[in-house]
Amino acid sequence: MPDKMGDAPRLEKAHSPKVSWDQGEALQIIAQCASLKGGLMEALHGLQHAFGYIPAESYALLAEGFNLSEAEVYGVKSFYHDFTSAPKGRHVIQICQAEACQSRGSRALTKHVQNQLGITLGQTSPDGHFTLEAVYCLGNCAVSPNITLDGKLYGRVSADHMDHLLKKVAL
Numbered sequence: 001m002p003d004k005m006g007d008a009p010r011l012e013k014a015h016s017p018k019v020s021w022d023q024g025e026a027l028q029i030i031a032q033c034a035s036l037k038g039g040l041m042e043a044l045h046g047l048q049h050a051f052g053y054i055p056a057e058s059y060a061l062l063a064e065g066f067n068l069s070e071a072e073v074y075g076v077k078s079f080y081h082d083f084t085s086a087p088k089g090r091h092v093i094q095i096c097q098a099e100a101c102q103s104r105g106s107r108a109l110t111k112h113v114q115n116q117l118g119i120t121l122g123q124t125s126p127d128g129h130f131t132l133e134a135v136y137c138l139g140n141c142a143v144s145p146n147i148t149l150d151g152k153l154y155g156r157v158s159a160d161h162m163d164h165l166l167k168k169v170a171l
């Protein structure tokens, strides 16, 4: 479901990202996508999948591969929340901040989670365990407030339910 900034299509998680920069692998990904229609998006997906984020070192390579400026590459990358500038945590929590969920307590739920994890929206915990993100409508408004945890959707989430979910993945 698209959010207000536009969601990039979900990535398949076939393996864990390597995180450390590997120019050879980045060049290989870009070369595989260079002649494709929509190749820049494909390359960004490939890099995000391979490294867990879009390394800053890749902007110049993408710009050269797609005959664009680095600013243009950055502009495309920045438009999509799924393309991140730093590795995400092992578990990603998204809390809906759109109207229906707000009217049923998503702001209080967000504060609760922020207090529990010691991070704010858009941050990753220092131990790399959790990333907390805002989303704007998950298409499940009838059972607000909604969250996702590692891509799985949960509706009517209370603080207690959230604590239970966090405890399950904190192990």
Ligand code: FES
Residues within 6 Å of the ligand: 096, 097, 098, 099, 100, 101, 102, 136, 137, 138, 139, 140, 141, 144, 146
């Ligand atoms: S407003 Fe939250 S799911 Fe629609």
